Amino acid sequence: MAVIGAGAAGFMAAIAAAESGARVTLYNSHPLPGLKILMSGGTRCNVTHAVVGPESFHGGSRPAIGLVLKSFPADAVRRWFEARGVPLKEEPGGKLFPVGDSARAVVAMFEAELDRLGIRRRFGHPVTSMTRRDGVFHLDTPAGTDSARAVILTSGGLSYPKTGSDGSGYRLARGMGHAITPTTPALTPLVLAGGALFDLQGLTLPAALTLRIDGRRRVTRAGSLLLTHFGLSGPAALDMSRHWLGAPSGADRRIFVHWRPGPARSLADGGGLVDPPGA
Missing domain, CATH: 3.50.50.60 (FAD/NAD(P)-binding domain)
Known part of the structure; x- marks a missing residue:
C-alpha cells in the first residue's frame, strides 16, 4: 500500500x-x-x-x-x-x-x-x-x-x-477520474485596507464577527479576536474567513464587529449570538 x-x-x-x-x-x-x-x-x-x-x-x-x-x-x-x-x-x-x-x-x-x-x-x-x-x-x-x-x-x-x-x-x-469540488481558502486572517484598528495591534479580546451579504445576516462567529498590523486574526476571524471568501462574486459583503458579544448558540443550533449587541 x-x-x-x-x-x-x-x-x-x-x-x-x-x-x-x-x-x-x-x-x-x-x-x-x-x-x-x-x-x-x-x-x-x-x-x-x-x-x-x-x-x-x-x-x-x-x-x-x-x-x-x-x-x-x-x-x-x-x-x-x-x-x-x-x-x-x-x-x-x-x-x-x-x-x-x-x-x-x-x-x-x-x-x-x-x-x-x-x-x-x-x-x-x-x-x-x-x-x-x-x-x-x-x-x-x-x-x-x-x-x-x-x-x-x-x-x-x-x-x-x-x-x-x-x-x-x-x-x-x-x-484518476475523481471530480474535485471547487476549493475556497479558509482559516486565513482578514486583511483591512486601513483604519484606526492598526493602532491597537497586538490586542486580543473576546468579540464576535457578523457577515452580512447584500444586507442580510449570513453568519456570526464568536471567539478570541487578535488585532494585527494588517487586520484581524485569532479564532473568530479565522472561522469567518471561509464565509467571507465564499460569498457570491459581486455581492455587497460587510463584516461587523461586536466588541461585547452576548451568549452564543451552540454550533449544533446554527451558531451565532443569541442576542447580538450593536456593532
Missing part, C-alpha cells in the same frame, strides 16, 4: 494500515514530514478537542462525518496518543495539547511508530503522476516508478505550498 502525504492524516493512515497487516510505503514531497503539525497550535500542536461533532466540520455529508467520528471519537483519539507516550491536557475552550507543549513530540511519536511497524519512508520523493493498470497503481517519482495494490491520498490541500500542501493531490485525484 502507498500513502501519499506525511502529515497528520498520512501518518495515521500508514500506521493503521500497517497495524492491519499491510506493507506500507509513506511518500512525502518535502524531505521533512509533519511540517504543518510542527506549526499547529503555535508550535504546541492542538491535537484535537475534548468534544468533536459533525457540526465542527465544513463540507461533506454530516451523517457520513458522524459515522467516522463514531468509529474514532475524541476520547479514543486521546487514549491513542497517550498509549504511545504523548499525554494530553485540556485547556480552556476544550482544546487538547501535549502536556509538554511540544509539537515535535507528536512528530517524534509518529516517526517512532513508523520504525516500530517497518513502514518504508520516501520523504523528499513527490509523486508526480499516477496511473492504474491491471489492478495495480503505478506511482511516478523523481527516483523512478513504484507500484502498489492500493493508494491512500493524504497530500493536503492548497494551504501552505512550502510544506508540500501545494494542490498536487487534487491533480493526482483528478488524473
